[in-house]
Structures are given as structure tokens and as C-alpha cells.
Amino acid sequence: AQSVTQPDIHITVSEGASLELRCNYSYGATPYLFWYVQSPGQGLQLLLKYFSGDTLVQGIKGFEAEFKRSQSSFNLRKPSVHWSDAAEYFCAVAPNNAGNMLTFGGGTRLMVKP
Amino acid sequence: NAGVTQTPKFQVLKTGQSMTLQCAQDMNHNSMYWYRQDPGMGLRLIYYSASEGTTDKGEVPNGYNVSRLNKREFSLRLESAAPSQTSVYFCASSEKPGLGGTQYFGPGTRLLVL
Numbered sequence: 001a002q003s004v005t006q007p008d009i010h011i012t013v014s015e016g017a018s019l020e021l022r023c024n025y026s027y028g029a030t031p032y033l034f035w036y037v038q039s040p041g042q043g044l045q046l047l048l049k050y051f052s053g054d055t056l057v058q059g060i061k062g063f064e065a066e067f068k069r070s071q072s073s074f075n076l077r078k079p080s081v082h083w084s085d086a087a088e089y090f091c092a093v094a095p096n097n098a099g100n101m102l103t104f105g106g107g108t109r110l111m112v113k114p
Numbered sequence: 115n116a117g118v119t120q121t122p123k124f125q126v127l128k129t130g131q132s133m134t135l136q137c138a139q140d141m142n143h144n145s146m147y148w149y150r151q152d153p154g155m156g157l158r159l160i161y162y163s164a165s166e167g168t169t170d171k172g173e174v175p176n177g178y179n180v181s182r183l184n185k186r187e188f189s190l191r192l193e194s195a196a197p198s199q200t201s202v203y204f205c206a207s208s209e210k211p212g213l214g215g216t217q218y219f220g221p222g223t224r225l226l227v228l
Binding site for chain 2: 004034045090092102103
């Protein structure tokens with residue numbers, strides 16, 4: 001069965017600093033990969049996704065993620081964090097041959113210091 | 115275009131009571147999902163409906179039933195609520211089966227079972 005690990009439960013960065021959130025997955029083949037963001041009291045919003053092709057994908061709000069097959073990783077990055085980026089971030093995977101069943105990581109809560 | 119809507123937003127139940135969580139989407143999506151979110155565990159899939167007229171169990175289906183009433187609506191029923199079902203419940207939908215599940219989420223229902 002596939003699994004997703006987000007090793008960092010909490011991360012605090014200063015506003016304007018760079019950010020990297022880690023995501024590792026366990027799956028036999030290359031799955032579809034996603035990052036979602038959840039602001040307090042809200043549902044999840046898709047930031048970006050990777051299906052195939054260029055391993056560096058751009059998303060909304062200035063985020064990007066890089067798929068590294070050799071490391072089974074799909075880390076999320078942002079060069080300069082804004083206070084409004086404070087939220088919880090979820091990495092998720094889906095099998096590339098079975099449609100829509102997403103498996104989520106436990107989430108990383110991002111705090112931004114002024 | 116409201117996207118995915120859920121009712122109610124909040125609910126308090128006593129152990130043994132029943133209730134139905136409602137979900138509707140206006141994006142003409144084929145697939146719909148119910149997740150629960152518990153602290154530190156990310157989202158876990160309860161049930162999903164790949165298309166109108168079909169439903170399947172997810173990772174944590176025990177204690178729940180679902181109905182895909184039509185293409186727009188997918189309800190989740192707790193027949194006899196237990197404290198372990200205290201959680202935040204999210205409904206989601208996706209447009210096309212087989213494309214790795216770009217899912218769109220509703221705002222969630224917070225359920226407390228006493």
C-alpha cells in the first residue's frame with residue numbers, strides 16, 4: 001500500500017525567508033503527486049500537482065515543487081514566505097492507474113514570524 | 115458557482131444518535147469523496163463514489179454509510195454515533211476518473227460526539 005510521510009509536523013520561518021517542506025512517498029511506481037494547503041477553518045486548496053514530464057512544477061501563490069524519483073520525494077518550496085502563507089500543508093499521492101484515491105501525509109503546520 | 119458545499123458546518127451529537135452529513139457540488143464532477151481529518155493524521159478516505167450509482171469503501175469505512183443521491187449529491191450517514199467519530203469531515207469531488215484525482219474540497223463539517 002502506498003504511504004506518504006511529512007517528517008516535519010511544525011515549521012517556523014521568518015517572513016521573507018525561503019521555505020522547503022518535505023514529502024516522501026512509498027509506492028511501487030511513480031504516482032500522481034499533489035500539494036494542498038489548508039488555512040485555519042477552511043477546506044483544502046490545491047497548490048500544485050505532478051503527473052509526468054518536467055519534474056519541477058509551478059503552482060499558485062508562488063509555490064513550486066520538485067519530484068525526485070531517486071529519493072521518492074516531492075518537496076514544496078517558496079523563495080520568500082509571506083505572513084499569509086501561515087497554514088497547514090498536505091502532501092498527497094494517488095496511483096497512476098486507479099484514478100482518484102488520494103493518500104495524504106500527516107501535514108506540516110507552517111508558522112511565519114514577522 | 116459555489117463549488118463544493120457541505121451542511122451542517124457544526125454538529126454536536128450524543129453517543130448513539132444518528133445524523134446525515136450532506137454534500138453537493140455544482141461542477142458537474144463524476145466522482146465524490148468523504149474524508150475525515152484527525153490531528154496529526156492528515157485526511158483519511160471514508161467512502162468514495164467514482165460515478166453516479168456506485169460507491170466504494172475507503173480506508174476507514176466502519177460506522178458509516180453513504181448514498182450517491184444523484185450526480186450532484188453525496189451524503190454520509192452515521193447510524194449510531196460514537197466518540198471516536200469526533201472529527202472534521204470533508205467532502206470532495208473530482209472531474210474525471212483516472213486522472214489522478216484533482217480533487218476540490220468543501221469547507222468541512224465539525225462533528226463532536228459526546
